[in-house]
Amino acid sequence: MTYEFTLADVAYLRDAAEALAEVDRLPLTGASYLTDVAKARARLGERAGAVLETVLLRRKAVTKVDEPHEWLFTDSALQQATPAPVARLRARRFAGRDVHDVTCSVGVDLAALHAGARLAVGSDLDPVRLAMARHNVPDAALVRADALRPVTRGAAVFADPARRDAAGRRRWRASDFRPPLDELADAWPGADFAVKCAPGMDFAQLPWRGEVELVSLDGQVREACLWSGSLATTGRRATVLRTKGPEWTVTDEEPDHCQVAEVGEWLVDPDGAVVRAGLVRQYAARHGLWQLDERIAYLTGDTPPPGIRAFRVLEDGHYSEKELRKRLRAKEIGRLEILVRGLDIDPNTLRPRLKLRGPNEATVVLTRVGRTPMAFVCEAVLGSELASDP
Template sequence: MGYDFTLDDVAYLRTRFGEKALLTAGSLELRPETLISDLAVLRSRYPGREAALVDTVRSRRKAAGKLRDADRLLLTDTAVQQATARTVAAHRAADLAARFPGAVIHDVTCSIGAEVAELAAQPGLGPILGSDIDRVRLAMAAHNVPSATLLAADALTPTSTADVVIADPARRTSGGSRTFRLDQLQPSLFDLLTTYAGRPLLVKSAPGLDYQLLRDRYGYTGEVQITSFDGGVREACLWTGREFEDRRRATVIRTDGTGFEITDADGDGIAPGDPGTWIIDPDGAVVRAGLVRHYAKRHDLWQLDGQIAYLTGHQVPPGDRGWRVLEWSGFSEKHLKRRLTELDCGILEILVRGVDVDPDKLRGRLKLRGSQSLAVVITRIGRRGVAFICEAGVRAGSAGIRA
């Protein structure tokens, strides 16, 4: 759970004495096997502050690469886990600047200020406000983003006339377990939508959000944006207000420069067809946003089956992974084992979608002993289970890969 910081701890860490103490703590290993002796060192020099120092330094190390200027932040382990990665937050800030040039943005669940920091660093936006009900985290945010205007306030009590409001409800229950239920977010998603009805509002949520249920049962009419970063789906973001149409958007961010966006306004006129040279597994943001057909249309691909997200074609789009097909047949473990043995396969990547097959258990039953690395894609076409034996997967560069 981590150390339970107090306002006094934060005030101390913000002084020059606290900064010096953090430098000392930062010079220690702070690993499980050294922690007892490291704590003794800090206790002898900074009595009563050792726990706050250790937790801050260890949290900074976890945040390295995820948050802006992690080595100078005041933060907690839980806050690091909950914070949006810098690259994702920066992309959203640029999006806001393009949609609302000069806008005042208010993050009503600002926590330690990670999102506020990216908003403040984005040219083209107006003043940035942040508020939170947790005064300790708010004090940390004041250190982390001194340029922002911060105040203590409940997210469900409007305290500004900002042009755009951002909220990131907590996704854990009081017992600490992660929740995916819409009514268990804190503050409640429905309360947020009601409180800021008619105003531009962005609500960040878990990527597993059932946005179709939100539309069908609760009449949600805004935009749903699913964002991934370097292959991992990070969040679903709800854009509400009169400015936002009923739309699905997939935002794919990649450090190799092959990222893209696609929406359901793009064409999706494709039909399933016979397997091509490659099998392609689209980015998770595309799949979760329900935009597989739209993505296929953009890249001249098609589906093996209209209900399955695997695509096929004669090229691999930039940044995607593809598996070149060697052969395919109806799925039979006996036949698959015989062919993989004949192909001298010893290392096997197994991809499964649309059929009830456990990859790990199947790999154990195949008992391969060869020297070649191959892949098998197991799926269905119509009601028939099929298996594609492929070369090892490759990721296309910025130019893609063609047959």
């Protein structure tokens, strides 16, 4: 069970720097947790729960905000919060405008929007989250309001609807979001707006969206953002962010001339944002790659894009478990990464059956070409060994 904050808790926490610092000095690990909780309760009494939960949430928030030790969160708000690099990317399109975050929660997205907007307004129905947002983003204008009942005019709108039910299960249908996406669009007719949503949903069910942008951070797809009105700049976009390294983007306006042919020297697994956005062919055309199969996202070529992790093909052939085991044994492969696409194979089930032995390591890519299952035994090469920017 997570701690349920109250308005009284928020009022206390806003001026509880000493108590928070004292509890933050406790390890709060699995081995010490019960002892640490007892110490906090002896020192803080009924306030111990709020302080302990805040310290733990701040430790988790290091990937979400730049200065987590200054922030107040609830557990569910932190889980849904946008990582800071992604929030800053999105906020760039709102720069210089009046913007209204109509589901501002504790203010993570609002903080990024406020940094570049002419005027930033945040609203939410939850009074506790709104009180936390007043602490986290003190210079923004905040009001308690329903996202489906406009309280501003002329501002660009941002929304991050809840995507989990009461049991914590993810929602995938637009009608199951809170608020539902179509109702949100209907509530703000003519407004330029952006909606953060689940990367795996069916965007075709949302005819009002102008642009679908898939965003990844350090190799993990983080979100989809639906842009409308003048905020939309293309139909589909994939944006790839890296904590260390430049960002890049590919759109559906780029050429998609990409042949299907036999494997080259390298295999390339495009970033998940590129795959989810349906821009594999555009990415291939940009880098002179081609497809093994027009329905499979793996690409191949004689020169991989710089700055990525690519796979030098050592040998390839028809896949059978027996044949793959034989090949790996001949190469003395004891450590194996297994990548699968287009085949019903569970790597965790397959790996022990391969009976790996030896000092060497490799990556095997299992996929299909047409109806033929194929196995490509590869050497993985890190982007730093290739170049810097795709």
